[in-house]
């Protein structure tokens with residue numbers, strides 16, 4: 001069997017050089033599947049979990065086309081538009097375009113919310129080759145005609161299922177409606193709920209379908225354990241785990257933004273360097289937290305699902321599910337933050353009595369029974385707790401007393 005190399009796809013020399021410099025030796029399976037179609041100008045429907053190399057799978061054909069055809073966009077127009085669900089993902093995608101397109105002299109513009117729009121408008125005024133952004137700000141700039149996509153030749157929707165979860169479908173429909181019919185499109189998603197296949201049908205023309213691994217599969221390189229623990233004992237358990245130096249770079253997931261802030265504060269109080277990252281923080285604060293974590297300045301990133309999906313940091317030794325997610329797919333995404341690029345990783349789950357149904361749903365989806373690290377697995381899920389009031393505390397409305405015979409009715413006017 002001959003091994004497929006990037007060179008065999010006929011990429012421009014500067015792209016090949018950049019791939020080599022980035023340490024990309026051979027294409028990943030999704031790249032092997034999607035690159036020939038993309039390079040042939042075909043639409044692509046890619047189904048693959050995170051960490052499989054989707055970014056290069058859609059970025060390289062666009063760059064190759066632009067290397068061969070150096071058109072200039074008119075003011076505020078772009079030749080390629082990439083939509084991502086979160087700002088961090090958009091930043092990562094933009095960086096990847098810049099990395100592999102470094103020698104091509106292209107103008108790449110990032111259009112995301114949470115930062116001023118003026119700078120983005122200014123950059124768009126020169127005309128762009130590639131715009132990477134999040135749906136809200138993209139629509140915002142389109143509405144003021146500071147972003148024109150009527151001549152856009154390449155359109156990519158990344159992490160489409162996440163877009164759906166975040167309520168971006170109306171924005172995406174607006175964008176798609178403004179695209180020209182003659183274009184090349186790609187849609188990537190880890191899962192294919194009905195809404196996404198519907199969207200794909202309207203968006204893609206005769207697409208080449210590339211499916212790599214169902215979302216239900218967790219990489220076998222990840223060791224998965226669970227601690228059965230009372231909700232009130234999670235804090236102490238977390239700090240005792242994090243005092244173990246083998247937790248060189250850990251992401252701790254909480255369900256809520258406030259929970260993330262609380263846990264990060266508590267860890268810092270215990271001299272464990274931690275930063276919180278979630279959707280309530282401004283874009284700069286989020287990026288700062290991520291950079292500090294990447295550079296190793298902080299050892300622990302405490303994050304919500306929104307902030308951490310798709311984030312690509314190498315060398316994450318542990319993922320701690322401080323609270324289990326109620327959507328089992330989120331668990332798969334969370335633990336996919338470790339064991340990237342074929343490395344090994346450890347996923348630790350904390351499960352209190354109320355979270356047992358979540359644990360069961362996760363184990364059913366992944367088909368992996370987590371090893372019990374501490375506590376004992378309860379035989380039955382505790383029924384979802386309905387707040388039960390003590391009978392003494394139930395307030396009954398007093399019945400209106402009928403006026404007794406002869407008693408004067410009180411009037412309001414009195």
Ligand code: ADP
Nearest residue numbers: 024025026027028050051052053054055056312
């Ligand atoms: P996804 O979008 O599927 O989550 P990414 O595109 O973010 O995946 O890629 C995951 C990681 O793998 C990134 O660090 C990326 O640089 C790296 N990577 C992608 N393709 C290759 C390759 N062919 N060889 C080596 N590393 C790769």
Ligand code: MG
Nearest residue numbers: 054055158310
């Ligand atoms: Mg990605």
